[in-house]
Amino acid sequence: MKSHDREPVDRLLREAYRVDDPTDADLASAEQAFLARVEDPGQWTRSTWALRLWRSRLTLASAVAVVIMALLGVLLSRPLSAAVALSELAEASRLVEPATIPDQSYAYSKSDAIVLAIIPGEMVGTPGGDVAYLLQIVDEVWVGEEGVVHIQRTASQPRFFDPDVEDRYYANNLDELDGVGETRIETAVGVAGILDERDWPTDPDQLDALLRTLAPEPDRRAQLALALIRETRATPQLRAAALQTMSRLDNITLVDQSDNGYTFELELALGETPTSYTFTLDPEGALLTETETLTQNQPELHIPAGTIISHTTYQPTLIVDTFPNCPNC
Numbered sequence: 001m002k003s004h005d006r007e008p009v010d011r012l013l014r015e016a017y018r019v020d021d022p023t024d025a026d027l028a029s030a031e032q033a034f035l036a037r038v039e040d041p042g043q044w045t046r047s048t049w050a051l052r053l054w055r056s057r058l059t060l061a062s063a064v065a066v067v068i069m070a071l072l073g074v075l076l077s078r079p080l081s082a083a084v085a086l087s088e089l090a091e092a093s094r095l096v097e098p099a100t101i102p103d104q105s106y107a108y109s110k111s112d113a114i115v116l117a118i119i120p121g122e123m124v125g126t127p128g129g130d131v132a133y134l135l136q137i138v139d140e141v142w143v144g145e146e147g148v149v150h151i152q153r154t155a156s157q158p159r160f161f162d163p164d165v166e167d168r169y170y171a172n173n174l175d176e177l178d179g180v181g182e183t184r185i186e187t188a189v190g191v192a193g194i195l196d197e198r199d200w201p202t203d204p205d206q207l208d209a210l211l212r213t214l215a216p217e218p219d220r221r222a223q224l225a226l227a228l229i230r231e232t233r234a235t236p237q238l239r240a241a242a243l244q245t246m247s248r249l250d251n252i253t254l255v256d257q258s259d260n261g262y263t264f265e266l267e268l269a270l271g272e273t274p275t276s277y278t279f280t281l282d283p284e285g286a287l288l289t290e291t292e293t294l295t296q297n298q299p300e301l302h303i304p305a306g307t308i309i310s311h312t313t314y315q316p317t318l319i320v321d322t323f324p325n326c327p328n329c
Contacts (some may be wrong), residue, residue, distance in 0.1 A: 082254040085262050086247035090204075093285030094240035101319065106142040106150070108320045109232050113137050116309040117158070117178075118301070124168035132301040133169065134159040134309070135178060142323040143232060147189055150323045154183045161302040194227050195234065202237040204244035211245055218251045219268050219277075226279060230287050232317050243285050256280075261288055273298055275309070289313050 080088075101107050118132045136156040143149050155178050160166035169175065201207045215221040225242040228234055234242075246252060249266075255278065256263040263280045274295050280288040292310040294303055303309070 080254060080257060082252045082264055083247045085254050085257065086243050086252070086264075089262065089281055089283070089285040090240040090243035090247065092283060093236050093243060096236040096239075096284050098235055099317065099319070101143070101145040103145060105319055105321045106144050106323055107232055107317050108140070108142050108323075109317045110138070110140045110315040111312055113139070113312040114308065114310065119174075123174065124165055124172055126165070126168065129300060131165045132161060132298075132303060133165065135180075141232070142320070148187065149189070150185065150187050152183060152185045153179065155179045155181070157181070161304075161307075165302075193231060193233075195231050200228065200238055202235070202241045204241045207238075207241040208245045208248060218249050219266060222246055222249055222252060222266055223268070226287070226290075229281075229285070230314075239285055243281075259283075267295075268292065286316065287314055 099107060114134055114136050116132060117135050118130050121127060121129045121131050124131055135158045138154045138156075140152040141149065142151075157180060158169070158175075158178070160169065175181075201210060211221050211224055215224045225246045228242040229239050252264050252266045254262060255265045261280045261282045263278055265276060265278045268275045268277045276293045276295050277291070278293075279290045282288050290310070290312045291308060294305055294307045294309050297303070297305045
């Protein structure tokens with residue numbers, strides 16, 4: 001096999017334009033034509049014409065190769081649209097094997113979140129209006145086959161935007177109410193979630209019609225679809241349908257793509273205040289991160305523009321056979 005036959009583009013060109021390597025007979029004929037041309041520049045032979053024809057075909061193929069390589073470069077470098085990327089993720093999600101929870105086992109998931117807490121000012125002794133702060137929460141959840149759910153939550157030191165609110169927060173023992181510095185475990189049976197609210201269709205068209213009824217606004221519809229994707233118990237078919245529904249929204253933009261996942265962005269509203277919301281999906285359509293950033297100042301809450309008011313990182317769901325000891329559960 002010749003070296004160039006291993007190159008797919010070169011092979012494609014040769015098949016398309018039938019530009020073959022010259023045979024030994026071709027080379028001998030070309031040499032004779034060349035010598036004849038040297039001896040008599042005015043002499044044209046059939047071999048000379050064959051040589052020129054072969055060179056012309058090769059020149060044409062070379063020019064076409066340049067064009068094809070340029071087009072390939074454009075196609076490979078051109079970013080996907082959000083619609084195409086979400087559709088591809090939907091297809092990848094549909095191929096995922098459904099998760100099963102064996103007897104005496106649990107589906108374990110973990111999330112690390114920074115959330116914006118907004119409480120009435122009266123709770124910190126400031127009448128009128130609300131006050132805000134950021135709280136970091138780590139949730140670990142074990143879901144059993146029979147619907148038994150174990151939740152372990154750890155809250156870390158909050159971050160405040162107003163020093164006066166911080167002082168009043170601790171003075172009124174709200175850190176105890178938030179469980180700051182503690183790890184709390186709860187066990188419940190048959191915890192209802194969004195999947196239990198209705199029989200969600202797994203057909204993309206039917207799900208799209210239902211979401212349009214439940215959430216006419218595109219940004220709210222995107223949030224509802226993400227809520228389905230986020231659920232640990234969501235089947236691959238439901239997650240795929242939710243992704244396909246999101247691919248039909250015009251307000252979602254693809255902002256980054258890599259081997260590890262795809263990041264999308266859309267605009268939301270915190271009350272009347274706009275925010276930028278980004279989320280990252282892995283190559284199989286599972287949610288990796290969510291981030292919401294304030295795009296305008298919130299003077300009444302002392303929050304400057306550009307503040308991340310929500311950020312959550314999700315770890316992949318695992319099947320485990322143990323959960324933490326909970327004597328009071």
